[in-house]
Amino acid sequence: MKFCSLYSGSTGNSLFVQGNETKILVDAGVSAKKVVEGLSSIDVDINDINAIIVTHEHIDHIRSIGTLAKKYNIPVYASLGTWNGIENEKSVVNIENKNYFKVGEEIEIGDLKIKSFSTSHDAMDSCGFSIKNDDKKISIATDLGEMTKEVIENLKSSKFVLLESNYDPEVLRCCSYPYSVKTRIAGIRGHLSNNEAGKTISQLIKYGLGNVMLGHLSKESNFPELAYKSVVNELVQSGMKEKEIELGVASRFEPSKVVNI
């Protein structure tokens, strides 16, 4: 399997996943032009994308799903709740390309088996995904205010995880966001902190996790070096060595390296 974070962060998200034959995007929260550019920088043609799967209706995840679906005739998959949320956002996907899944169920797109799981977030029906191809499994979990048992269960036995590491509590406290935004980010239906990401990773290493990319970093209340350091600190505190896992940080501005699983 291949994975690339095209763009990841509170300003816009789009992730690329490839199986033996199938190529999909998880979210398209930047402009269509940026998605096309990001893909071509890793030698993928937008016309070869088989589907877009959507985590939830926030604009940093759906900005160009309508344009991409229409222009390149790409099927879009989302839960019923998320579709309702998307319509409230006045974003339109042509009916022929609208597909539904129920959060918790597994769907198949080409040679990818995709299992969605609920996340605790202030959206209608938000979810993360575990994606399998042959015996390999990778998972994506962003936009979650707390790490629940359900999410952990779904992330277990992943070889690779793109995990939210949104904010540092101290930087959040001191940053320029209004109080209401700070409360939302740190709340149980908001986002995951660096420390919580680190604790999650230390649990998952026991279940075969070998490669992690931290993603969806907040613009004002985090920065890549801090997210990385905080996670390493958590791992060391749990008695692990830094080298036990490959750890990277996804950029909000440019595609990551392509991870081969």
Ligand SMILES: [Zn+2]
């Ligand atoms: Zn969100």
Ligand SMILES: [Zn+2]
């Ligand atoms: Zn988001």
